[in-house]
Amino acid sequence: MNAERPVVLPRTTEDAASVLRDAADRGLTVVPRGAGLGWASRDADLIVDTRELGQVMEHAAGDLVAKVQAGATMGHVAQVLAEAGQRLALDVPPDVTVGGMIATGLAGPLRFRYGSPRDLLIGITVVRPDGTIAHSGGKVVKNVAGYDLGKLYTGSRGTLGLITEATFRLHPLPQAVAYLIADGLGRAAAVETVIAAANSPLQPSAVELSADSAGVLLEGTTDGVAERARQLAGQLGGMAVSDVPPPWWGRLPEPPGTVIRVTFWLARLAQVLDIVASSGTECTVTGPAGAGMLYLCTNTDARELISVLRAAVAGRGSVSVLTDPWTPADPLMRAVRDQFDPTGRFAHAG
Amino acid sequence: MTETALTQAALTEAALTEAALTEAALTEAALLAPELARICGAANVITDPLDLRTYECDGLTSHRSTPAVVVLPGTAEETAQVVRECAARGIPFVARGSGTGLSGGALAREDGVLIVMSRMRTILEIDPVSRRAVVEPGVTNLAISKAVQHLGLFYAPDPSSQVVCSVGGNVAENSGGAHCLKHGFTVHHVTGLEIVTPQGELTWLGNGTGTAEGYDLVGAFTGSEGTLGIVTKVIVKLIPIPEQIHTILAAYETTSEGGRAVSDIIAAGVLPAAIEMMDALSIEAAEAAVHCDYPAGAGAVLIVELDGPAAEVEAELATVRAICEQAGAGEIRAADDPEQRAVIWAGRKSAFAAVGRISPEFIVQDGVVPRTSLPAVLARIAELSEQAGIRVANVFHAGDGNLHPLVLFDGPEQEAAAEELSGAILDICLDHGGSITGEHGVGVDKSRYMPKMFNADDLDTMQLIRCAFDPAHLCNPGKIFPTPRLCGEVPGNHRKRPPLPPGVEIF
Numbered sequence: 067m068n069a070e071r072p073v074v075l076p077r078t079t080e081d082a083a084s085v086l087r088d089a090a091d092r093g094l095t096v097v098p099r100g101a102g103l104g105w106a107s108r109d110a111d112l113i114v115d116t117r118e119l120g121q122v123m124e125h126a127a128g129d130l131v132a133k134v135q136a137g138a139t140m141g142h143v144a145q146v147l148a149e150a151g152q153r154l155a156l157d158v159p160p161d162v163t164v165g166g167m168i169a170t171g172l173a174g175p176l177r178f179r180y181g182s183p184r185d186l187l188i189g190i191t192v193v194r195p196d197g198t199i200a201h202s203g204g205k206v207v208k209n210v211a212g213y214d215l216g217k218l219y220t221g222s223r224g225t226l227g228l229i230t231e232a233t234f235r236l237h238p239l240p241q242a243v244a245y246l247i248a249d250g251l252g253r254a255a256a257v258e259t260v261i262a263a264a265n266s267p268l269q270p271s272a273v274e275l276s277a278d279s280a281g282v283l284l285e286g287t288t289d290g291v292a293e294r295a296r297q298l299a300g301q302l303g304g305m306a307v308s309d310v311p312p313p314w315w316g317r318l319p320e321p322p323g324t325v326i327r328v329t330f331w332l333a334r335l336a337q338v339l340d341i342v343a344s345s346g347t348e349c350t351v352t353g354p355a356g357a358g359m360l361y362l363c364t365n366t367d368a369r370e371l372i373s374v375l376r377a378a379v380a381g382r383g384s385v386s387v388l389t390d391p392w393t394p395a396d397p398l399m400r401a402v403r404d405q406f407d408p409t410g411r412f413a414h415a416g
Numbered sequence: 417m418t419e420t421a422l423t424q425a426a427l428t429e430a431a432l433t434e435a436a437l438t439e440a441a442l443t444e445a446a447l448l449a450p451e452l453a454r455i456c457g458a459a460n461v462i463t464d465p466l467d468l469r470t471y472e473c474d475g476l477t478s479h480r481s482t483p484a485v486v487v488l489p490g491t492a493e494e495t496a497q498v499v500r501e502c503a504a505r506g507i508p509f510v511a512r513g514s515g516t517g518l519s520g521g522a523l524a525r526e527d528g529v530l531i532v533m534s535r536m537r538t539i540l541e542i543d544p545v546s547r548r549a550v551v552e553p554g555v556t557n558l559a560i561s562k563a564v565q566h567l568g569l570f571y572a573p574d575p576s577s578q579v580v581c582s583v584g585g586n587v588a589e590n591s592g593g594a595h596c597l598k599h600g601f602t603v604h605h606v607t608g609l610e611i612v613t614p615q616g617e618l619t620w621l622g623n624g625t626g627t628a629e630g631y632d633l634v635g636a637f638t639g640s641e642g643t644l645g646i647v648t649k650v651i652v653k654l655i656p657i658p659e660q661i662h663t664i665l666a667a668y669e670t671t672s673e674g675g676r677a678v679s680d681i682i683a684a685g686v687l688p689a690a691i692e693m694m695d696a697l698s699i700e701a702a703e704a705a706v707h708c709d710y711p712a713g714a715g716a717v718l719i720v721e722l723d724g725p726a727a728e729v730e731a732e733l734a735t736v737r738a739i740c741e742q743a744g745a746g747e748i749r750a751a752d753d754p755e756q757r758a759v760i761w762a763g764r765k766s767a768f769a770a771v772g773r774i775s776p777e778f779i780v781q782d783g784v785v786p787r788t789s790l791p792a793v794l795a796r797i798a799e800l801s802e803q804a805g806i807r808v809a810n811v812f813h814a815g816d817g818n819l820h821p822l823v824l825f826d827g828p829e830q831e832a833a834a835e836e837l838s839g840a841i842l843d844i845c846l847d848h849g850g851s852i853t854g855e856h857g858v859g860v861d862k863s864r865y866m867p868k869m870f871n872a873d874d875l876d877t878m879q880l881i882r883c884a885f886d887p888a889h890l891c892n893p894g895k896i897f898p899t900p901r902l903c904g905e906v907p908g909n910h911r912k913r914p915p916l917p918p919g920v921e922i923f
Contacts (some may be wrong), residue, residue, distance in 0.1 A: 087500060126786060126788070127683075128787065128788040129787050130682065130787075131786065148816075179606065182626070184635050185600070194877060198873050200878075201870065201871075202877075202878060204850070205849050206785065206817055206850050207817070208592060208816045208851075208852050209853070210590050210592075210601075210639050210851075210853050210855055210856070211866065211869055211870075212870060213639075213640055213878040213882075213896075214635060214636060214639060216635075217603075217631075217634075217635030218633040218881065219631075221628075221629070221630050222631055226631075238682075238685030241918065265544075265547065265656060267568070267657065268725045269725050269728070270726055280459075286724075286725075286727075290725065292727075293727035294725050294727050300742060314829045317494075329626075329627045331624060332545055333543055334546075357626070358627075360545070364436070376759065380682045381620070383625050384623055384625065392630065398621070398885065399630050399631050402633075402881060402884040405881070405883050405903075412840040
């Protein structure tokens with residue numbers, strides 16, 4: 067992100083709206099920014115920083131719902147919710163802001179069981195590029211009134227305007243957890259472990275892969291978790307059981323380097339790993355493999371690897387270079403973007 | 417001529433012009449029949465007025481409108497061709513699945529084509545390792561679970577009409593079901609959609625993984641009530657059948673006692689698969705209809721279902737039982753084999769139909785409130801019911817605050833009062849920060865309530881999506897939004913123009 071550009075830090079949705087109306091009048095290009103952790107840097111006339119929008123606005127513990135401002139960090143949100151024994155089941159790094167998480171569709175290992183932000187987001191407030199404030203959803207878990215703008219803003223990477231507030235469905239914090247870890251696995255064994263765990267009725271919360279290690283998270287009641295860990299360890303074989311995560315658990319790739327996200331149908335896990343291994347590209351491989359997703363990070367030229375992977379998962383997955391700025395290419399996405407931001411001022415990739 | 421008379425004349429002329437236009441529109445849609453027959457086969461096009469009447473309403477029978485023509489395409493490509501014909505001529509079209517919707521979402525247009533998807537009912541692919549199935553939109557909800565049962569898998573969303581309702585309709589409505597408290601709605605279980613855009617192009621949203629680059633168009637499309645295009649293939653998630661399922665029935669003197677049990681279960685950190693409640697009147701109806709043998713004299717019956725790994729269900733069961741007792745349950749029954757569980761569920765599942773036993777007519781309402789507001793909301797509904805002299809039977813998904821008050825009435829003289837009470841219930845839901853619909857959709861039935869829940873900017877913003885997908889406003893028009901937004905020309909038209917049908921020239 068370009069440091070010399072003017073930065074505004076709105077404190078409320080209305081503040082943000084007046085800033086964006088003004089920017090629209092002047093035809094300024096704008097980039098929304100959360101914690102500034104994004105991998106893809108973009109330039110703009112104006113940076114709207116959400117860090118002053120950092121409050122947990124409402125935690126209705128009895129309803130398992132919380133409304134937060136977009137600049138709140140997930141670490142802060144987790145702390146507030148934990149006081150009532152609850153959590154937002156999106157275990158991203160604690161510095162990530164709520165808005166940044168939604169805009170990038172980021173999720174952690176719990177993605178396997180709970181999905182991504184789109185699955186837990188039940189209401190959203192945004193400011194459109196022209197400065198119009200809009201809401202959709204609400205603060206009830208079950209609601210089918212109107213189009214769900216939250217879905218649209220998930221993965222929008224700043225191109226549809228600024229997310230200012232979000233309401234989420236919460237879950238109780240588990241009484242107990244167990245991590246089942248196997249290290250030094252060959253490729254075939256890793257694939258076998260991940261697929262067996264992902265399809266187990268013992269209901270794992272996460273199924274992760276990191277280099278030659280595989281890990282499974284079980285959550286639940288104290289007795290239940292102990293028994294399930296015993297059963298699953300027996301079924302999978304060679305797993306060590308621990309109540310603390312291994313150091314690599316949920317760690318996102320760390321640039322410098324090219325970060326590539328590959329998504330795929332689980333049946334193609336072996337194929338994806340084989341392609342990476344045989345490509346000769348030196349790269350780290352981590353992520354929620356059981357959920358059909360891996361992050362690759364490399365310091366060498368990855369273009370060949372990317373094109374081979376794209377061909378392999380075509381129609382049944384995706385390959386995204388997360389260190390490159392994103393701009394909508396699909397005709398329907400472009401049509402949506404053109405409705406919200408006809409002149410393409412927001413988070414322009416160019 | 418006086419000014420009034422002038423206005424009168426102008427109005428009459430306008431009405432005549434409108435009538436002529438409507439007549440022309442009707443004819444134009446009907447004239448499409450030969451073209452539709454060429455695309456889909458004459459046997460799959462319906463023009464006979466009597467046969468068309470079959471399609472005059474969906475599950476909401478209070479709204480009726482007979483389509484100009486009905487077509488039943490057999491493939492995605494045929495569907496796309498049908499839509500292209502409509503788009504080229506500016507004729508509105510409406511997609512329909514099994515017609516079980518409860519908000520008139522599939523209500524036909526008299527000047528339009530009704531595209532019925534029920535012939536497309538093939539399960540195309542089952543991938544047990546990836547736990548995905550690819551199905552056509554006319555496949556029924558329950559058919560998916562039946563097809564994958566031998567693999568130890570099932571499809572989680574379970575709307576009460578699951579024996580007949582179609583997956584395509586489920587996508588349009590983002591259908592829920594009794595077990596969505598834990599397992600989520602249709603939108604949580606659909607990972608890819610092949611659609612026909614309102615211009616008649618076949619395209620894919622999502623890729624089946626659940627994560628695609630950019631906007632979550634699968635999510636935005638799901639629940640858009642057929643206004644953004646027509647689904648021709650659906651990729652659904654399958655999940656392992658739970659090791660154990662345990663159903664508990666607890667009887668209480670009042671719904672507020674039952675409500676206390678629900679709050680305590682949630683506070684204890686237990687997330688059951690389902691938490692349902694019925695009040696005295698709905699218990700009475702169910703008893704009359706199916707002899708469900710619920711505890712005699714109960715003022716409320718609570719049904720809690722736990723599912724998951726056996727070790728967890730055992731632990732949770734002890735907690736839930738203790739909580740139900742502490743809340744003052746007069747009787748508790750528990751079952752873990754399918755037959756006994758079905759006995760417990762029988763009364764609840766029959767409730768809507770059963771109300772027919774105690775009232776000649778009734779309105780099924782669908783509203784949502786934050787769960788903790790349920791006692792206050794039920795009390796207020798009881799007050800209004802008493803004031804209006806209209807009985808209300810309450811059946812609700814207590815776990816997620818989704819109410820289905822059944823507003824009972826007898827004859828046309830009570831109908832208006834029942835309608836009014838039913839509307840007032842939605843106002844109560846909104847007063848408590850809730851929603852006007854939890855699972856039945858807005859359709860034609862509730863579009864007039866949308867401005868109570870959302871402001872003009874919210875509705876305008878939602879319709880930007882509509883403008884992106886359907887700028888000509890031909891795809892299921894008149895649903896969800898009380899006032900359609902005009903879609904202005906936008907710079908850079910990225911949509912391809914639909915190809916012209918053969919024989920059409922541009923002058």
